[in-house]
Amino acid sequence: MFNLMKLLHRSLSSLPNSSLQTLLPIPQLCSNGRLQEALLEMSVLGHNMGFHDYDALLNTCVNKRALREDQRVHAHMIKTLYFPSTYLRTRLLILYGKCDRLQDAHKVLDEMPEKNVVSWTAMISRYSQTGHSSEALTVFAEMMRADGKPNHFTFASVLTSCSGLSVGKQVHGLIIKLSYDSHVYVGSSLLDMYAKAGRIEEAREVFECLPERDVVSCTAIITAYAQLGLDEEALQVFQKLLSQGMSPNYVTYASVLTALSGLALLDHGKQVHCHVLRRELPFYAVLQNSLIDMYSKCGNLSYARRLFDNMPETERTSVSWNAMLVGYSKHGLVKEVLELFRLMRDEKRVKPDSVTLLAVLSGCSHGRMEDTGLSIFDGMIAGDYGVKPDTEHYGCIVDMLGRAGRIKEAFEFVKRMPSEPTAGVLGSLLGACRVHVSVDIGEYVGRRLIEIEPENAGNYVILSNLYASAGRWEDVNNLRAMMLRNAVTKEPGRSWIQHEQTLHYFHANDRTHPRREEVLAKLKEILIKMKQAGYVPDHSCVLYDVDEEQKERMLLGHSEKLALTFGLIATGDGISIRVFKNLRICVDCHNFAKIFSKVFERKVSLRDKNRFHQIVGGVCSCGDYW
DNA sequence: GTAGGGTTAG
Numbered sequence: 173m174f175n176l177m178k179l180l181h182r183s184l185s186s187l188p189n190s191s192l193q194t195l196l197p198i199p200q201l202c203s204n205g206r207l208q209e210a211l212l213e214m215s216v217l218g219h220n221m222g223f224h225d226y227d228a229l230l231n232t233c234v235n236k237r238a239l240r241e242d243q244r245v246h247a248h249m250i251k252t253l254y255f256p257s258t259y260l261r262t263r264l265l266i267l268y269g270k271c272d273r274l275q276d277a278h279k280v281l282d283e284m285p286e287k288n289v290v291s292w293t294a295m296i297s298r299y300s301q302t303g304h305s306s307e308a309l310t311v312f313a314e315m316m317r318a319d320g321k322p323n324h325f326t327f328a329s330v331l332t333s334c335s336g337l338s339v340g341k342q343v344h345g346l347i348i349k350l351s352y353d354s355h356v357y358v359g360s361s362l363l364d365m366y367a368k369a370g371r372i373e374e375a376r377e378v379f380e381c382l383p384e385r386d387v388v389s390c391t392a393i394i395t396a397y398a399q400l401g402l403d404e405e406a407l408q409v410f411q412k413l414l415s416q417g418m419s420p421n422y423v424t425y426a427s428v429l430t431a432l433s434g435l436a437l438l439d440h441g442k443q444v445h446c447h448v449l450r451r452e453l454p455f456y457a458v459l460q461n462s463l464i465d466m467y468s469k470c471g472n473l474s475y476a477r478r479l480f481d482n483m484p485e486t487e488r489t490s491v492s493w494n495a496m497l498v499g500y501s502k503h504g505l506v507k508e509v510l511e512l513f514r515l516m517r518d519e520k521r522v523k524p525d526s527v528t529l530l531a532v533l534s535g536c537s538h539g540r541m542e543d544t545g546l547s548i549f550d551g552m553i554a555g556d557y558g559v560k561p562d563t564e565h566y567g568c569i570v571d572m573l574g575r576a577g578r579i580k581e582a583f584e585f586v587k588r589m590p591s592e593p594t595a596g597v598l599g600s601l602l603g604a605c606r607v608h609v610s611v612d613i614g615e616y617v618g619r620r621l622i623e624i625e626p627e628n629a630g631n632y633v634i635l636s637n638l639y640a641s642a643g644r645w646e647d648v649n650n651l652r653a654m655m656l657r658n659a660v661t662k663e664p665g666r667s668w669i670q671h672e673q674t675l676h677y678f679h680a681n682d683r684t685h686p687r688r689e690e691v692l693a694k695l696k697e698i699l700i701k702m703k704q705a706g707y708v709p710d711h712s713c714v715l716y717d718v719d720e721e722q723k724e725r726m727l728l729g730h731s732e733k734l735a736l737t738f739g740l741i742a743t744g745d746g747i748s749i750r751v752f753k754n755l756r757i758c759v760d761c762h763n764f765a766k767i768f769s770k771v772f773e774r775k776v777s778l779r780d781k782n783r784f785h786q787i788v789g790g791v792c793s794c795g796d797y798w
Numbered sequence: 799g800t801a802g803g804g805t806t807a808g
Contacts, residue, residue, distance in 0.1 A: 231799090262799055293800040300801095328801035360802045392803040423804045430805075461805040494806040527807045534807080564808065596808070 199228035207232050211244060219252045226256065230263040239271040258284060262291040269298035274307075281311075292320050297329035305333035322346070324355045331361035337369040356382060360389040367396030390418045395427040403434035422448075422456045429462035436752045436779055437670065438470035457483070461491045468499025471750065471777050471784060490525045497531035502783040504794050506539025517557075529559050530568060537572035538783055540797050545572050563589055567597040574604030575797070583613050595625045602631065606638050614638045626658045667731035667753045671742045678738065681729035687738070695728060695737045698771075707767045710760040732761045732778065736768055748775040756781050756798070766790045 198217075201210040210229055214221060226245065233242040246264055249256055256264070261284050268277035281287065281295050292315040299308035312330045315322065322330070327347050334340035344353075344362060352358045359382045366375040379385075379393045390413045397406035410428050414420070420428070425448055432441045445463055453459070460483055467476035480488075480496045493516050500508040513532050516524060529552060536545030549569055552561045566589040573582035582601055586593050598621040605614030618635035625631055632655040639647040668677045682688050699707075714723040727733075732753050739749035757765075757780040769776045770790035778785040786793040 227799095234799090259799065266799065288800095290800045295800090297800060323800085325801045332802075355802095357802045362802090364803065386802095388803045390803085395803060421803095426805050427803080456804095458805045463805090465806065489805085491806045496806090498806060525806095530807050567808080594808085 198225040202228040202232040205232070207236065207238065207241060211241060214245070214248055219254075221248070221252065221254065223257070223260065226254075226260055227263070230260065230267060234263070234267050234270060237271055239268075239273065242267045242271065258286050258288055258291060262288075262294055265291060266294050266298075269294065272302070274298060274302065274304065278307075278311075287315075287318070287320065289321060289323050289326065293323070293326040293329060296326060296333075300329045300332040305335055308333035309339065322350070324352050324358050327352050327355075328357040328361045331358070331365045334365050335368065337371065340365045340369060353378075354381070354383050356384055356386055356389055360392040363389070363396060364392050367392075367399060370400065372396060372400055372402065385418075387418060387421050387424060391421070391424040391427060394424065394431075398427050398431040398434070401434065403431040406431040407435075407440075422453050422459045425453075426458050426462040429459075429466045433462075433466045433469040435668075435675070436470050436750075437675075438467075438472060439670070439673070441466040441470055455484075455487065457487050457489050457492065460487070461489065461495050464492060464499070465495040468495065468502070469779075471779065471786075473499055473503055473505075485519070485521060488522060490522050490528060493522060494525075494527045494531055497528060497535065501531050501535035501538055503786070504538045504783060504798075506535050506541050506544075509535030509539070510544070524557050524559060526559050526562060526564070529557060529561070530564055533565060533568040533572065537568060537575065538794070538798070540576070540795065542572050542576045542578065545569065563591050563594070563597075566590070567594065567600075570597050571600040571604075574601045577604070577608045579605060579608055579610040579613055583617075586617075595621060595628070598624070599631065602634055606634050606641075609638070609641055611638055611642045622654075629655060663755065665731050665753065665755045667735040667751055669735045669739050669742075669749070669751050671739075676735070676738055678731040678734040680731050681726070682731065682734055685734075685738075687741075688734075690741065691734055691737050694741055695733065698737065698740070698768075699728070701771055702764070702767055705767050705771045707764060710763060712759070727760050730758065730761050732757060733764055736765060736776065740768075740772060740774070746773065748777060750777045751779075753778065753780045757785065762792065762796070762798075766792055 198210045198213055201213065207229075210232070214225065214229065217225070226249070229245050230242070232238070233245065242264070248254075261280055265277045265280040268274070268280060277295060277298060281291060284291060292311065296308050296311050296315070299305070299311060308330060312322075312326070315326075327343070331340065331343060334343055347353050347358060347362065353362070359378055363375040363378040366372075366378065375393065375396045379389065382389060394406050394410050394413070397403070397409060407428070410424075410431075425444055429441060429444060432444065448459065460479060464476045464479050467473070467479065476496060476499050480492060483492060493512070497509055497512055500512065509532055513524070513528070516522065516528070529548070532548060533545050536542065536548065546569070549561060549565065551557060552559055552565065566585055570582045570585045570593070573579075573585065582604065586597065586601060589597075598617050602614060602617045602621055605611075605617060614635065615638070618631060618638065621631045622635070632651055636648045636651045639651065664679060666677055666679045668675050670676070676685065678685055685691065709724050709727050711720065711723045711727070714726050732751055735751045736749060739751065743749065757778060762785065765776050765778055765785070765787055767790060768774070769787045776785075776787040778787065783794065783798060785798070
């Protein structure tokens with residue numbers, strides 16, 4: 173036997189290379205990455221293919237994401253009447269799934285005479301990963317009906333597709349019943365499900381109950397807070413976990429940067445940036461994108477652009493482009509928005525998506541270019557950009573036209589929306605009706621808005637203000653009664669300013685800041701200078717029916733005026749003052765800030781809910797249009 | 799052979 177092998181080997185060595193290769197077994201060819209030769213051998217072997225040959229071939233195909241080769245192997249099985257085991261069929265399924273042939277994968281699953289937990293789970297996870305939630309849930313339901321026992325892999329996958337709270341809770345019940353609730357993969361998916369349903373307390377509880385934590389579960393809870401806008405809480409949790417020894421990865425940093433952008437904490441953002449560079453984390457587009465967004469939301473646009481320009485072209489995703497476009501849009505730099513959008517289209521490397529068009533349209537809106545916005549919208553309908561307008565795009569146009577005083581056109585757009593307009597859309601139209609005193613449309617819109625959002629005090633106040641301007645006092649009174657009946661809430665306005673590593677918050681008519689007395693005294697003092705320089709309190713910004721004196725007191729109590737005054741006290745001559753506000757700035761505060769910048773020779777940078785206002789020498793970058 | 803957290807908009 174030994175001699176024979178030696179002889180064989182000698183004879184093979186004398187053959188040309190190609191003949192030698194065909195005689196190697198398929199598993200060996202595959203492990204050397206010689207897939208094409210292995211396939212050739214498959215045809216030669218015909219009916220003599222065995223389990224290990226198929227297994228090796230499919231394994232190599234998965235690694236190479238080789239769809240055509242996979243199809244050849246599959247066809248060969250059918251042609252030679254080979255009956256693959258559940259294991260091999262599952263491999264086929266996974267391969268089709270990874271090549272984005274979900275229908276083919278599903279067909280393989282359907283045709284399996286016997287399915288096991290891995291085959292079910294592979295299908296569910298692929299549907300989940302590609303965003304096909306309802307398909308994932310359907311397969312999961314089918315699995316349960318077929319008495320397939322889900323495991324921790326299954327639950328971690330299926331929870332990603334549970335966007336509705338009731339479905340998520342049902343699955344949670346099942347997880348507890350089968351004792352998978354302390355599994356760390358299942359736990360992070362579970363807490364994420366609760367967070368996405370807006371249930372932060374439940375998410376927190378899942379996290380607290382986990383017997384072991386890893387970087388993913390820690391990141392998930394930080395992200396949960398950040399995504400719900402609870403930025404300070406997100407940072408607190410991050411800090412605590414850091415002190416407990418968590419080692420953040422690039423996803424953690426991306427989430428932390430989101431929270432920092434929300435609070436406009438530029439210095440902290442820079443620290444994270446330095447940290448990332450020092451740790452020499454590999455280049456991840458996600459992280460670069462968060463950095464671009466952080467710098468632009470903190471008002472440092474040129475830095476954001478530098479990061480964008482330094483990204484290798486092949487690494488830039490639509491998110492990179494969008495983050496940059498949104499940055500320009502929020503700064504009212506419509507020329508830059510349109511230029512970058514043109515560059516994106518010329519490059520053709522990354523396709524514009526729905527967020528891209530939203531950023532471009534809102535750029536036109538902020539930059540007072542309604543006709544350009546409208547023609548881009550028409551282009552979307554004509555199919556010029558490969559993105560069809562959805563509700564959000566219609567909403568953006570409604571906002572743009574309303575702001576420009578083209579109320580009737582805005583109203584026509586509301587009627588043309590493909591689905592019911594959201595409260596946000598109607599709210600912006602109602603606001604526009606008030607500014608441009610359009611009573612008929614305003615009444616209709618306001619009534620509908622109150623039906624949808626009866627708890628929002630702002631809606632009643634604006635509509636009643638509109639009635640008042642038309643002298644319809646009876647309607648004003650009715651509305652007031654209605655408002656008192658429905659327990660109403662309004663998001664309280666607050667502004668903040670950073671000074672020496674501390675965030676100073678001010679609320680309307682602040683009673684919490686330790687230096688409020690000092691701030692109020694200073695405000696009274698500067699008011700004299702301000703009035704001399706032409707500041708006239710704009711009483712129309714007070715939406716309550718009170719006397720003139722009280723109106724002025726209410727105006728002075730607005731949080732951004734308090735924050736500006738604090739900035740003046742706390743910083744030296746000529747230093748820029750950066751203030752941030754959670755709501756939109758009102759006309760009176762905007763006017764105040766402009767005159768403030770002129771009188772005290774300070775550059776004021778004010779970021780409100782929607783955009784930036786860079787004010788120098790009494791002139792604002794928004795052109796008094798926001 | 800099957801798994802979780804992710805950046806942009808509103």
